Amino acid sequence: MTHEIAVIPGDGIGQEVTPAAVEVLEALEIDFEFVEADAGDAVKEETGEALPQETYDLAASADATLFGAAGETAADVILPLRTAVDSFVNVRPAKAYPGIDAVRPETDLIFLRENTEGVYAGHEDRLTQDVSTLTRVVTESASERLAEFACDYVAGDDHDGFSIVHKANVMRETDGLFRDTVKSVADENGVETDQVLMDAFATRVCLDPEQFDVVVCPNLAGDVLSDLAAGLVGGLGLLPSANIGPDRALFEPVHGTAPDIAGEGIANPAATIVSAAMLLEYLGHDAESDAVHEAVEGTLEDGPRTPDLGGDASTEDMTEAIIDRL
Amino acid sequence: MTHEIAVIPGDGIGQEVTPAAVEVLEALEIDFEFVEADAGDAVKEETGEALPQETYDLAASADATLFGAAGETAADVILPLRTAVDSFVNVRPAKAYPGIDAVRPETDLIFLRENTEGVYAGHEDRLTQDVSTLTRVVTESASERLAEFACDYVAGDDHDGFSIVHKANVMRETDGLFRDTVKSVADENGVETDQVLMDAFATRVCLDPEQFDVVVCPNLAGDVLSDLAAGLVGGLGLLPSANIGPDRALFEPVHGTAPDIAGEGIANPAATIVSAAMLLEYLGHDAESDAVHEAVEGTLEDGPRTPDLGGDASTEDMTEAIIDRL
Ligand SMILES: CC(C)[C@H](C(=O)O)[C@@H](O)C(=O)O
Ligand SMILES: CC(C)[C@H](C(=O)O)[C@@H](O)C(=O)O
Numbered sequence: 001m002t003h004e005i006a007v008i009p010g011d012g013i014g015q016e017v018t019p020a021a022v023e024v025l026e027a028l029e030i031d032f033e034f035v036e037a038d039a040g041d042a043v044k045e046e047t048g049e050a051l052p053q054e055t056y057d058l059a060a061s062a063d064a065t066l067f068g069a070a071g072e073t074a075a076d077v078i079l080p081l082r083t084a085v086d087s088f089v090n091v092r093p094a095k096a097y098p099g100i101d102a103v104r105p106e107t108d109l110i111f112l113r114e115n116t117e118g119v120y121a122g123h124e125d126r127l128t129q130d131v132s133t134l135t136r137v138v139t140e141s142a143s144e145r146l147a148e149f150a151c152d153y154v155a156g157d158d159h160d161g162f163s164i165v166h167k168a169n170v171m172r173e174t175d176g177l178f179r180d181t182v183k184s185v186a187d188e189n190g191v192e193t194d195q196v197l198m199d200a201f202a203t204r205v206c207l208d209p210e211q212f213d214v215v216v217c218p219n220l221a222g223d224v225l226s227d228l229a230a231g232l233v234g235g236l237g238l239l240p241s242a243n244i245g246p247d248r249a250l251f252e253p254v255h256g257t258a259p260d261i262a263g264e265g266i267a268n269p270a271a272t273i274v275s276a277a278m279l280l281e282y283l284g285h286d287a288e289s290d291a292v293h294e295a296v297e298g299t300l301e302d303g304p305r306t307p308d309l310g311g312d313a314s315t316e317d318m319t320e321a322i323i324d325r326l
Numbered sequence: 327m328t329h330e331i332a333v334i335p336g337d338g339i340g341q342e343v344t345p346a347a348v349e350v351l352e353a354l355e356i357d358f359e360f361v362e363a364d365a366g367d368a369v370k371e372e373t374g375e376a377l378p379q380e381t382y383d384l385a386a387s388a389d390a391t392l393f394g395a396a397g398e399t400a401a402d403v404i405l406p407l408r409t410a411v412d413s414f415v416n417v418r419p420a421k422a423y424p425g426i427d428a429v430r431p432e433t434d435l436i437f438l439r440e441n442t443e444g445v446y447a448g449h450e451d452r453l454t455q456d457v458s459t460l461t462r463v464v465t466e467s468a469s470e471r472l473a474e475f476a477c478d479y480v481a482g483d484d485h486d487g488f489s490i491v492h493k494a495n496v497m498r499e500t501d502g503l504f505r506d507t508v509k510s511v512a513d514e515n516g517v518e519t520d521q522v523l524m525d526a527f528a529t530r531v532c533l534d535p536e537q538f539d540v541v542v543c544p545n546l547a548g549d550v551l552s553d554l555a556a557g558l559v560g561g562l563g564l565l566p567s568a569n570i571g572p573d574r575a576l577f578e579p580v581h582g583t584a585p586d587i588a589g590e591g592i593a594n595p596a597a598t599i600v601s602a603a604m605l606l607e608y609l610g611h612d613a614e615s616d617a618v619h620e621a622v623e624g625t626l627e628d629g630p631r632t633p634d635l636g637g638d639a640s641t642e643d644m645t646e647a648i649i650d651r652l
Binding site: 075079103104119120122125129132133134136138139140167169171172173174177198199200202203204223227228231232234235236 | 400401405429430445446448450451452455456457458459460461462463464465466467493495496497498499500502503524525526528529530531532533546549550551553554556557558560561562
C-alpha cells in the first residue's frame with residue numbers, strides 16, 4: 001500500500017528541515033508518494049493567500065501531512081491545516097536528550113493538547129469602542145474524544161495514567177466541564193488521573209518535571225505549557241508534534257522559521273525528523289519509527305550536530321548521519 | 327497619620343505568616359491600626375460564607391489589606407477581595423535570592439498582570455448538554471490603565487521599558503486590542519516596549535530569564551507566567567504580590583495554605599513579609615520598605631531559615647531575625 005504524504009515546507013528553515021525529513025523517510029523500505037504544496041508568507045506574497053485551497057485540499061485527502069514552519073502567517077496556515085486533517089489532539093512530547101544542554105535534563109513529558117476549541121474556537125467581537133470579547137468554547141464531546149485518546153495512549157505505551165491540567169477554579173463551567181468529562185472517561189477506563197491547576201503546573205514542572213508524565217489539557221494551556229517544557233529541555237529545536245484526526249494526521253516541528261539562519265543550510269533537522277518518526281508510528285510502521293528515533297538520539301549524542309547544538313555540521317551532514325544509523 | 331490595615335490571615339499557614347508580617351510592621355516607627363478579619367475555608371465551615379460581608383467591607387475601606395492564604399475557597403476569597411480594593415493591576419516580582427536554590431538564579435522579573443478582566447470576567451454559560459462557553463473580556467480602558475501604571479512603574483524604578491506578552495496571533499480582536507492599546511500608551515510616554523507571544527515567552531524565559539525585565543500581560547497570562555517564574559526562582563515560597571487600586575491595595579504572598587505543614591510553626595514567612603514591604607512602599611514609607619527588603623534578603627542569605635529552605639528555624643525564629651536586622 002502506498003502512503004500519500006503531503007509535504008508542506010512553508011517558510012524559512014521549513015524549506016531546509018522538511019526535505020531533510022523526507023530524505024529520511026525515503027531511506028526506508030516503505031512505499032511513499034510525496035506530494036509537495038505551498039503555504040506561508042512567501043506564497044501569500046505571490047498569491048495573496050497564505051494557505052492556497054489546493055494545499056488545504058491536499059492535507060485533507062493525504063494519508064498524512066508533513067509541515068515545516070510558516071512565518072508571520074503561521075496562525076493562518078497551521079490552524080486551518082489542523083482543521084483540514086480534522087485533528088482533535090495535538091501530541092507534543094517534550095523530552096531532554098543525552099548530550100544536549102537542558103535546564104531540566106530529567107524532563108520527559110507528553111502533552112495531549114485539545115486541538116479544536118477553547119480560545120482557538122475564535123468567536124471574537126468588538127462590542128463597542130471600549131469592549132472586545134472572545135467566546136471560549138468547551139464541549140463535552142471534544143473533551144470525551146480527547147480523553148478516550150488519552151486512555152488509549154497511556155494503555156498502549158508504558159504510562160501509569162495522566163494528569164488533567166486545567167483552570168477550573170476560575171473557568172468553573174468550561175474548564176469544569178473539561179476536567180469532569182476527562183476524569184469520568186478515565187474512571188470508566190480504569191485509568192488513574194490527578195488534577196493540577198495550570199498555574200500550579202507551571203511552577204511544579206520547573207521544580208521537578210519528573211512528577212509528571214502524560215498531561216492532558218485544553219488548547220491554550222497545551223500551547224503554553226508544552227512551550228514551557230520546551231524551555232526546560234533546551235529549546236524548541238528538538239520538539240516534534242503530531243496533530244491526530246480520525247482518518248489522517250499532520251506532523252510538524254514545534255519550532256518556527258528561524259529567519260536569522262534561514263537559507264544557510266545549518267538548520268537543525270532533528271525536530272522535523274522526529275516528527276516524521278511520529279508519522280511512521282501513526283501509519284503503523286512501528287519498527288521504522290523506533291529506528292528513526294534511535295538514529296536521531298544517537299546522532300544528538302555523538303554528533304555531527306548543527307550550530308544551535310554547539311556543533312558545526314550542516315543540515316545535510318546531520319541528516320546523512322541519521323540516515324547512516326538506520 | 328494612622329494607616330488602617332486590614333489583616334486577613336485566612337487558612338493554613340496564612341494563620342502563621344500573616345501575624346509574622348504584622349510583627350515586622352509593628353517593629354517600625356509607623357502609626358498603624360491593624361484590624362483583623364476572617365476569610366477562607368474555616369469561616370465558610372462555620373458561617374457558610376468564605377468571604378463574610380464585613381471582611382469585604384473592611385478591605386474596601388482600609389488603606390491597605392494584608393492577606394495570607396485561603397484553601398479550597400481561594401478563588402471565592404481572593405477574586406472578590408481584588409474587586410473590593412478596585413485593584414486593576416497585580417504586581418508580581420519574581421526574583422531569585424542569593425543563597426537560595428533556584429533553577430535559574432539569574433531570574434529577576436516583575437509581572438504587571440491585568441487584574442480585572444480576561445477570562446476572570448467570568449461570564450460562563452452551559453448552552454446545551456454538550457456546549458459550554460466563557461466570554462473573555464478585554465477593554466481598551468482597562469488596558470490603558472494598566473499601561474499607564476506600567477509606564478509610571480518603569481519610569482520610577484530603573485527599567486529600560488517593558489515587554490508586552492499576549493496571544494494576539496490567535497486572540498486577534500481581544501489580545502490585539504490589549505497589545506495595541508498598551509503599545510500606544512507606551513509610545514505616547516516614550517517608553518520602549520517589545521512584544522512577545524505568551525507561548526514563546528514560556529520557552530524563552532526558561533532558556534534565558536535575563537532577556538526580560540518588566541512584563542505586562544493579560545490576567546490569565548500573568549497568573550500562569552508569574553507562577554512559571556516562581557518555579558525558576560525556586561518555588562512560590564518567596565514570592566510577594568501587590569494588588570493595586572486607585573485608592574487602596576491588597577498585599578499577599580503568592581503561595582497557598584501549605585496544609586502539609588500548617589500548624590507546625592515552621593512556615594516560611596518571607597513572601598508575606600516582602601508583601602508587607604510592598605505595602606510600606608505603597609503607603610509612601612520607602613525607607614522602611616527598603617529596610618524590610620534588605621532584612622529579608624540578609625536573613626535568606628545568612629539564616630536562620632525555615633525547613634523549606636533547608637534550615638531548621640521556626641517561623642518565629644526567622645521573623646525575629648528579620649526584625650533584628652531592621
Ligand atoms: C502559530 C500558532 C497559532 C500555534 C498555536 O498557538 O497553536 C503555535 O504556537 C503552535 O503551538 O503550534
Ligand atoms: C486562587 C486563584 C483564583 C488565583 C488566580 O488565579 O488569580 C491564584 O492563582 C493567584 O494567582 O493569585
